[in-house]
Amino acid sequence: MDPQPRDLVVARPEGLYCPAGDFHIDPWQPVAHALITHAHGDHLRLGHGRYLTAEAGRHVVTRRVGEVDLQGLPYGERLTHNGVAISFHPAGHVLGSAQIRLEHDGQVWVVSGDYKTGPDATCLPFEPVRCDVFITESTFGLPVFRWAPQQDVFDDINAWWQRNAEAGRASIVYAYSFGKAQRVLSGLDPAIGPIVAHGAVAAMDEAYRASGVALPPTKSVLEASAEELRRCLVVAPPSAQGSAWTKRFGDYSDAFASGWMLLRGARRRRNVDRGFILSDHADWPGVLEAIAATGAPRVIVTHGYVEPLVRWLAEQGLQSGAFKTEYGDDEDVKATEEAVPEASP
Amino acid sequence: MKEFAALFLALDSTTSTKKKTDALLAYFQRAQPADAAWALYFLAGGKPRQTVPTGLMRAAARELAGIPEWLFDESYDVVGDLAETIAHVLPPAAATIELPLHVWIEERLLALRGQSPEAVSVALKGYWNELDTPGRFLLTKLIGGSFRVGVARSLVLRALAEATGIDAKLLAQRLMGYTDKHHAPDAARYTLLVDPSEQSAQGASGQPYPFFLAHPLQAPVESLGERADWQVEWKWDGIRAQFIRRGTGSWLWSRGEDLLNGRFPELDAMHALLPDHTVLDGEIVVWREGRVQPFADLQKRIGRKTVTKKILAELPVAFLAYDLLEAGGEDVRAWPQRRRRERLEQIVAGAASPLQISPLVEAPDWPALAVLREESRSRGVEGFMLKQREGRYGAGRTKDVGTWWKWKIDPYSIDAVLVYAQSGHGRRANLYTDYTFAVWDGEADSRRLVPFAKAYSGLTDEEMRQVDQRIRQTTTEKFGPVRSVTPTLVVELGFEGIQASPRHKSGIAVRFPRMLRLRWDKPVEEADTLRTLQALRQAG
Numbered sequence: 001m002d003p004q005p006r007d008l009v010v011a012r013p014e015g016l017y018c019p020a021g022d023f024h025i026d027p028w029q030p031v032a033h034a035l036i037t038h039a040h041g042d043h044l045r046l047g048h049g050r051y052l053t054a055e056a057g058r059h060v061v062t063r064r065v066g067e068v069d070l071q072g073l074p075y076g077e078r079l080t081h082n083g084v085a086i087s088f089h090p091a092g093h094v095l096g097s098a099q100i101r102l103e104h105d106g107q108v109w110v111v112s113g114d115y116k117t118g119p120d121a122t123c124l125p126f127e128p129v130r131c132d133v134f135i136t137e138s139t140f141g142l143p144v145f146r147w148a149p150q151q152d153v154f155d156d157i158n159a160w161w162q163r164n165a166e167a168g169r170a171s172i173v174y175a176y177s178f179g180k181a182q183r184v185l186s187g188l189d190p191a192i193g194p195i196v197a198h199g200a201v202a203a204m205d206e207a208y209r210a211s212g213v214a215l216p217p218t219k220s221v222l223e224a225s226a227e228e229l230r231r232c233l234v235v236a237p238p239s240a241q242g243s244a245w246t247k248r249f250g251d252y253s254d255a256f257a258s259g260w261m262l263l264r265g266a267r268r269r270r271n272v273d274r275g276f277i278l279s280d281h282a283d284w285p286g287v288l289e290a291i292a293a294t295g296a297p298r299v300i301v302t303h304g305y306v307e308p309l310v311r312w313l314a315e316q317g318l319q320s321g322a323f324k325t326e327y328g329d330d331e332d333v334k335a336t337e338e339a340v341p342e343a344s345p
Numbered sequence: 346m347k348e349f350a351a352l353f354l355a356l357d358s359t360t361s362t363k364k365k366t367d368a369l370l371a372y373f374q375r376a377q378p379a380d381a382a383w384a385l386y387f388l389a390g391g392k393p394r395q396t397v398p399t400g401l402m403r404a405a406a407r408e409l410a411g412i413p414e415w416l417f418d419e420s421y422d423v424v425g426d427l428a429e430t431i432a433h434v435l436p437p438a439a440a441t442i443e444l445p446l447h448v449w450i451e452e453r454l455l456a457l458r459g460q461s462p463e464a465v466s467v468a469l470k471g472y473w474n475e476l477d478t479p480g481r482f483l484l485t486k487l488i489g490g491s492f493r494v495g496v497a498r499s500l501v502l503r504a505l506a507e508a509t510g511i512d513a514k515l516l517a518q519r520l521m522g523y524t525d526k527h528h529a530p531d532a533a534r535y536t537l538l539v540d541p542s543e544q545s546a547q548g549a550s551g552q553p554y555p556f557f558l559a560h561p562l563q564a565p566v567e568s569l570g571e572r573a574d575w576q577v578e579w580k581w582d583g584i585r586a587q588f589i590r591r592g593t594g595s596w597l598w599s600r601g602e603d604l605l606n607g608r609f610p611e612l613d614a615m616h617a618l619l620p621d622h623t624v625l626d627g628e629i630v631v632w633r634e635g636r637v638q639p640f641a642d643l644q645k646r647i648g649r650k651t652v653t654k655k656i657l658a659e660l661p662v663a664f665l666a667y668d669l670l671e672a673g674g675e676d677v678r679a680w681p682q683r684r685r686r687e688r689l690e691q692i693v694a695g696a697a698s699p700l701q702i703s704p705l706v707e708a709p710d711w712p713a714l715a716v717l718r719e720e721s722r723s724r725g726v727e728g729f730m731l732k733q734r735e736g737r738y739g740a741g742r743t744k745d746v747g748t749w750w751k752w753k754i755d756p757y758s759i760d761a762v763l764v765y766a767q768s769g770h771g772r773r774a775n776l777y778t779d780y781t782f783a784v785w786d787g788e789a790d791s792r793r794l795v796p797f798a799k800a801y802s803g804l805t806d807e808e809m810r811q812v813d814q815r816i817r818q819t820t821t822e823k824f825g826p827v828r829s830v831t832p833t834l835v836v837e838l839g840f841e842g843i844q845a846s847p848r849h850k851s852g853i854a855v856r857f858p859r860m861l862r863l864r865w866d867k868p869v870e871e872a873d874t875l876r877t878l879q880a881l882r883q884a885g
Binding site: 145311 | 358359410412419420423425429437776806
């Protein structure tokens with residue numbers, strides 16, 4: 001979309017930029033002032049001068065990038081910088097994730113980062129914010145993506161775990177170590193058996209617990225007895241699949257938790273026994289519902305299935321366009337290859 | 346139908362043989378014969394003809410989902426499978442119902458055939474609205490005639506044998522021809538198939554035997570031991586078939602278990618050339634001027650519904666017999682290969698065209714055979730078949746009672762440039778895995794890349810992912826599901842045959858192209874030329 005002179009946010013080679021406030025949002029190259037929507041690697045990068053993030057995300061951000069010049073802003077509170085009023089509002093994506101609302105000269109823009117509209121016990125739910133321009137993701141922005149109720153997925157996971165435990169087999173769920181892993185943990189029924197967390201997951205769990213999120217107790221693989229290893233549920237990052245680390249569980253069943261598991265091809269490529277369709281991104285109805293709730297006449301799409309969403313919105317009479325960004329791009333590849341944080345940074 | 350949809354999902358989502366067998370066993374233990382009859386039919390590779398044209402199915406799905414055509418197509422490109430796209434794009438069903446598989450097939454699916462497009466559309470939407478996602482996926486696959494399930498027949502047989510207590514080999518035999526299009530499965534056929542008291546393998550009189558399949562020879566040929574222990578024949582490039590003459594009838598079955606009667610009228614004459622109760626295994630080829638003709642010629646015959654006199658004169662076929670399975674009503678598969686061959690020679694001796702014997706290759710030792718094998722291309726064959734002289738005739742890809750090896754010639758290979766890519770289907774959906782390759786044509790400055798082959802097999806999952814990334818990085822244009830890329834990647838392609846083809850822009854067509862190696866190291870400028878390909882064709 002061609003930029004207009006009064007635009008509050010524009011796409012620059014180094015990242016999204018607010019000219020009026022002279023700061024960036026989730027930039028991919030080092031800048032002086034960076035506003036961060038959430039702590040996933042494609043949105044939170046090293047090397048910026050100052051970081052501004054939602055206060056709720058302080059622990060996870062620090063866990064990811066270490067000690068940086070970081071200011072936390074509680075959800076809903078306003079801070080004015082160069083005349084631009086900034087506030088953070090829950091995006092429901094992961095702990096500390098925020099939509100960033102900018103107000104200047106009578107205009108309101110909201111940059112949503114990544115978000116989902118469904119429930120998640122590990123973070124505050126998505127909060128619709130009225131605005132003039134809404135900047136949205138479109139990771140699953142096609143009508144084939146439609147999530148089942150979260151509880152159905154948790155029920156499936158628990159039933160699968162129960163069957164495996166009865167057969168004397170461990171159950172390994174591969175889940176991205178920040179966000180998805182904790183969401184999976186929050187849905188487990190600890191009455192079924194012991195829960196083991198991989199080091200990379202446990203490190204993030206610590207940040208969650210420090211932030212006041214209740215998660216069921218977990219053990220490290222070294223703390224679990226041989227008997228427990230045969231009936232436990234294990235949460236591990238995707239990179240653990242096929243590694244020597246999984247060998248200690250002997251005959252186990254494995255599963256992958258991701259929105260991509262909706263696709264048969266992705267499921268089969270992943271080569272696990274089960275695919276649990278659990279995503280931290282909005283599905284197609286979720287994206288449309290979120291956009292409608294903002295009341296914004298103008299929508300800009302950043303990543304995922306960008307072109308279809310832009311065209312669909314245009315056909316619905318909205319002014320729609322795209323920003324070229326380095327977010328997400330291919331989550332399937334990302335889930336496989338993105339480096340997992342070390343157990344102790 | 347829920348159970349069969351669940352079975353399909355279970356088979357589809359695991360690569361473990363044990364889990365597949367367990368799922369099959371659990372299904373057959375519970376299923377009613379009328380449902381099991383259809384389940385077995387599908388699992389054994391049976392396919393009812395497509396009952397609804399794809400376009401009509403897509404239109405109905407779009408209407409029910411309330412989305413425009415372009416958005417449906419975008420979704421299809423990402424999902425990579427039409428039935429799966431439809432299953433996910435429709436709004437969730439208000440209430441689902443459960444009907445037995447055979448009712449779905451016989452009373453609903455097959456009943457769609459021949460109805461008006463409007464009626465079909467209404468019926469389809471109604472059906473989809475009664476099913477959950479797995480059910481919709483299965484039904485749409487069945488309606489679209491694209492149902493395929495990743496399970497080996499031997500596995501299905503093993504599970505069925507365990508469920509019914511009948512020997513798997515006997516079941517294999519009874520199952521031959523079960524998926525033939527002309528006979529719909531039903532409870533009676535299934536019950537007969539699994540009847541423990543029915544000891545005769547030959548249900549219908551035209552029942553074929555399971556084909557014995559060869560394994561590719563990868564070890565050095567010397568590892569097979571003495572040359573004298575092996576019967577050597579040319580490996581024909583035709584249609585593997587069984588000719589059955591019993592009583593007044595004759596039957597011609599393909600390896601895919603299609604009844605070919607009537608497709609090759611010249612082979613009807615074989616009935617009179619053979620003694621009663623004879624079953625031959627052999628190859629159908631186009632035979633002219635005393636030699637086998639390229640497979641492309643046979644393809645021209647396969648494609649035709651009616652066989653004209655002109656075609657019969659231009660492209661006559663022959664049956665090259667190479668094994669004897671039944672003689673005088675006796676099942677002789679347990680005889681050693683050499684004895685079956687001896688008797689086969691007696692039976693076929695002196696028979697006239699179209700029946701011929703596949704001759705033995707006489708060469709004293711392995712080195713001599715290796716030299717002779719180099720002539721394969723000029724003789725129009727694919728190499729050698731090596732058959733254990735003391736071996737029996739097995740069933741399928743077995744090695745326990747005797748072994749057949751195919752010792753094929755090395756493929757042609759050429760370095761080509763990737764120019765277009767399209768996303769794959771099934772497990773390759775959402776990845777660019779189907780590629781078009783080009784070679785250079787013309788001189789120096791005016792050189793350009795001419796597409797000549799498509800290939801999608803030969804890469805590992807990891808390599809596919811790497812190529813997929815390269816494609817995304819180098820895309821210049823998208824038209825529908827196809828991406829055009831800046832030429833940057835050279836791939837070594839292997840193929841079996843090469844033919845002049847006026848239909849192709851490059852003027853040539855290659856057979857069975859596949860990727861042998863990614864040449865990340867090789868600059869595009871150094872890829873092969875059209876001239877190299879033409880030279881290969883003339884040499885072959």
